[in-house]
Amino acid sequence: MEANMEMRTPPKSKTASAGLLRTDRSGGSPLAGLLLHAVLITGAVLMTGPFIWMILSSLKQFHQIFLIPPQWIPDPWEWGNYKRSWEALPFGRAYFNSAYIAVISVIGKLLTCSMAAYAFAKIRFPLREPIFVLFLATMMVPGQVTIIPLYLMMKSIGWIDTHLAILVPEILFSAFGVFMLRQFMKSIPDELAEAAVVDGANRWTIYWRVILPLVRPALAALGIFTFLGLWNNFFGPLIFLNTPEKFTVPLLLNMFRGMYITDWTLMMAGSSIAVVPVLIVYLFGQRYIIEGVTLTGIKG
Template identity: 40%
Template structure:
């Protein structure tokens, strides 16, 4: 009887594991279908895209769509503009958010317990509420039509990233800081030589989120950029659609290339990304 009960428990455990994996695979399939459809359609000719009934796999791979991306659209110009904004935003968030998070977790100063809830409370304010006031501020500063409105706010930190980094800093023992202080290290030296190297996973997570958000941002460039030569990829492709006959094969090829940097970035930093997300939720 005991052996039979043990076999039954093992069988139920395997069944639960199988069902959980099946559910995960099912949802992964659902989320990956649009990307696969985009990729397959990008290799179809215009006639095959409009064929009725539609085909899933291209009858003949039409590579000209990927060639036309770089001849009919100033794609590399858009990529360069987007990289300028995205990398500058990453630099700004890393500098500002880490400093604020460090002060909120490891430095004692008057009013800290009041300011942190205030910072977290700003996460409840939607972007649509601050969009017009921010636009008026940048307009009065004569920054509209430049990249500054898309880059400058990142140098003032983000409530979510500050919270994420603070949670990571909390997990670092205070004994490390005390030992360094006894040895004569200043706050700046403790911050740069001890804290920053130890929180690489969290910083990597912030960098990935910031890069992805700015790489695919549409609303910001739409509001502040008014010259075609300054367009990012998202706004540049939209402008191409509005001024030309819609060539779906070309646009889907451009969209496929558009997603490549994000996929490469994620897989290169996957280990740090998962570690950062995991550790920041350990301690409050």
């Protein structure tokens, strides 16, 4: 009888078992979840605080900037700061300079980095791995260390106070870009290239028509990183450019600093204008950044 009763005992439903599994896997208490959200919200506020302060300060009068206690809400709202900031300096020209430098650098860098990454990932040649390790080791050298030799090189070929001094080094040398794309390309099966060879494809055809379409997420991520870095680049233009008509946006904003006083309201307004393209690129490209970096890390 006891054996029969045990056999007749209805088994637990699959739904209940799944619920228990979900409970066990989720783990933690509601209090831990609340604490986690509190920490994340606090971090978000701390990171967005300076940006919000910049926007609000761009709409204040000059004497309201350094009030103690701080006055967050402008009173009155000085919308004319944006017009005065735009007209005080040649922002239109600076926008054009930054835009075309960033776009040309992105196109050139994606081309050179993808070609080098393809060679390191798919072409066997003598000393490939040692050369790649040495190439990768250059990422450990700070840019401040190489800026003087680079300046002397640019001066010897007459590129000081030209945009070529910013464009050419950025396009021709990027260890991070090559490493990122190489890791992604190594995950692509060699059988695809071998099949293309059977069909009569050469190296260039394999690179252009087989490899590049498969690494679009990594290319998009690298392109966005390059655009954001060049748009915000201050150090390079400061070293190589001397003529205001050739200045980029970050370098032009520095001209609001005077010898004895800085017009912070106009600088904040100019900074708010300068950050618009960066926000647009990031908002539309964040999916590609996450996808490209994630897939590169997983497949490398």
